[in-house]
Structures are given as structure tokens and as C-alpha cells.
Amino acid sequence: MRASRVLIYSHDTFGLGHLRRSRTIANALAGTGEVEAVIVSGSAVVDRFAFARGVSAVRVPGVTKRPDGSYAGLDPQVPLPETVARRADIVLRTARDFRPDLLIVDKEPTGFHGEMLATLEHLRARDCRVVLGLRDVLDAPELLAPEWERKGSSEAVRSFYDEIWVYGLSRIHRPLAALPVGADFADRTTYTGYLRRAAPPPRPDRAEPGVAAEPFILVTAGGGGDGDGLIDWVISAYEADPGIPLPALVAFGPFLAPESRAAFLGRIARIGRNVSAITFDSEIELLMEKASGVVAMGGYNTFCEILSFDKRAVLVPRTTPRREQEIRATAAESLGLARTVLEADGRDPARMAAALRALPDQARPSRANIPDLLGGLDRIAERVRALNAAAPALALGDRA
DSSP states (O other): OOOEEEEEOOOSSSHHHHHHHHHHHHHHHHHTTSSSEEEOOOOTTTTGGGOOTTTTEEOOOEEEEETOOEEEETTTTTTTHHHHHHHHHHHHHHHHOOOOOOEESSTTTTGGTTTHHHHHHHHTTTTTTTEEEEOOOSOEEEEHHHHHHTTTHHHHHHHHHHHEEESSTTOOOOTTTTSSOHHHHHTEEOOOOOOOOOOOOTTOOOOOOOGSSSOEEEEEOEEEEEEEOHHHHHHHHHHHHHOOSSSSSEEETTSSSSHHHHHHHHHHHHOOTTEEEEETTTHHHHHHHHOSSEEEEOOOOHHHHHHHTTTOOOEEOOOSOOOHHHHHHHHHHTTTTTEEEOOOOOOOOHHHHHHHGGGGOOOOOOOOOOOOOOOHHHHHHHHHHHHHHHHHHHHHGOOO
């Protein structure tokens, strides 16, 4: 029997989150030996990640989110509408060539600027099963509802999607609860649990900073595109309190602005041995596994890693342009999974220094004893098998 073919769409307009989540799912499914997967990604760094046997990636032209929330193509010579048209064409051609049994769309039901609509229509006509995969938190309800209305997301879900998978637990957050949708959405929604991460086998040429040989705090800003505030605050804490017991290793992320990186490196050099930095590590799970504690903004993937490696963590969420991280961090603290430090309460270096000093004595996330917290990958594999075994999907004209 041939392997099931799974196509995963990851629009990747900002940061690393969508690609890393899609890669985790694809690698896990391919690891069962039952699935061949293709990820369509707009990430500029997709080729810097390793994929499991049976997983490949197709890159579409990149776009990026500006500070004001608008978007632009990575190639300034190409107007955004032309970039979107090129992306849509590549996605559709990939779907026609790969002929998937299952399509998983990450977060955006219609794709970036509607670029998935033609592919959705094509695959539904071929009886391909279609799933919308959502992280645990999308945004504040008052912001999410008008966004989905503007993009036609709810209608797209009704027209094209068989199931909705939320990669989290309903007791932590219900991302679609505030939308004006009926029971049909609830009936097709599965809360999978979070996606467990594991440290990959290190590359033969892997080299780690010396600080990783001893107890240390890993400070990660994810992709780094919006990590200036977190990094500045942590460095300020070490500048104000040189006696913080554990040294920090700061992972800037590949999208931190070069001028910010240069300024931070200058300050780190003046601090001395207590703080060191790297730009990017595609195997950051290996550093996470070794760290005594983690300071992070609380994006979805980093949160999964904190839970998977059972790390004490301080979360410093961003609050604009989305409140996703703040909602997740607040829920995590209420359940005893992490400590949250909000910038709105003041960016005094002493506050951060106190949190860093207390970090080694925090309870680990596992002490919260939350059932099925990290069952996401197993649950996804179950749903893929169930969808493959089910009758063919309804034709478009038969859908409600």
C-alpha cells in the first residue's frame, strides 16, 4: 500500500512559527512510515532546517509584515499583488503535481491574501480531505472576529474544510469561541494537545558556545523580528545586577535587525562572561534541553519546547500587533506552567533581574500535572488515519 500524501501549507509571513509547527507535524507523520509530506513555505530560511525522510519543502516568494501590520514582498522590485499571484500559482501547481490525499492549511483558511482559494477548489473537486490547523491562541476575540470577517475565513471553513485541529487544550484557550459561528464549527473541531518536541541528533559539525557546558539560562526571541524588547530587558538586568547567579545565552534569531544585533553585541561585550549570544541555531532544541531555565516571549513553538523539555520559564509576551502571546502567557501562569512578566507593569531592570534570580527555584511545568498536555502529534496521527479510512469527502456542491 502506498504512503498517504499530505500537503501542508505554511504561509510564513513573519518569523519562524508557521514553518516550525508545520515541520514538526510533517516530520512526525513521515516518521510513522505511512505518510509522504510536502510543505509549501514562504520562509526565507526553510533550507536551513533538516526534514525527516519522506518530507520535502517547496518555497514560494517571501512576504514580510511591516511594523504597522501591512505586508510587502521580500523583493522590493515586485509589487505585492504580483508576488501573491506567483505564490498562488506555485501552490496550485504543487497540489496538481503531488496529488495529496490530505491538505493541512496552517492558520489562514484562505491563505495569505486569498492565495489558497484556487488550490482549495481544485483539491475539493478531487475528493482531497482538507484540514485547518490552528495554534492554541490566535488573537484577542475583539480583534479576531473582524479579521475573519474581512478575510472571508468563516465562509471558507464552511465551504472547504472537513476538520479543524487546534494544537492545544480547550482548558487553556478556545481560539474560535468568540466567532459568530454555529455548532458546525464545534462539531468538526478537535483539540489535539500541544506538539511534543524532541532534541534532534546533532549534526556532525555542530559547535556550541562554551556557556552551554555549564548551567545557563537560554534567552530566545524566536525569529527575532520583534525580539528587541525582550533582549534589551534581559541585557539591562545583567548590566544592573552583575551578580545574577546563572549566565545567559541569548539567541537573537535570524530576523533581528542588523543594527539591533550590533548594538546588543556591544553591550554584551562590556558585560563580560555573564552574557553571550548567538544569531541562530536551527537545532535550538539541543540548547533548550541543556538549559537550566528559559526566558522567552511565549510564541507557540517555544512554549511547546518549554513544556516538552519541562523547563522552568519566564515569559515576556509581546502585546502588539497581536495579543496571542499575552493570552497564552497569562493562561500558562494561571495553571502553574510558567511565570509571566509583563512590560506593561514597567521595564525596570531590577524586575527582570529578580525574575532571573528566582528562575532556578520555580516549579517545572510537569508539576502542574495537566492530562494530555503534549498529546498533539499522536492525536494528529490518529486523525490522519481516520480521514484516510473514511469515505471520500463531499463534493463542493454537497457541502452546507
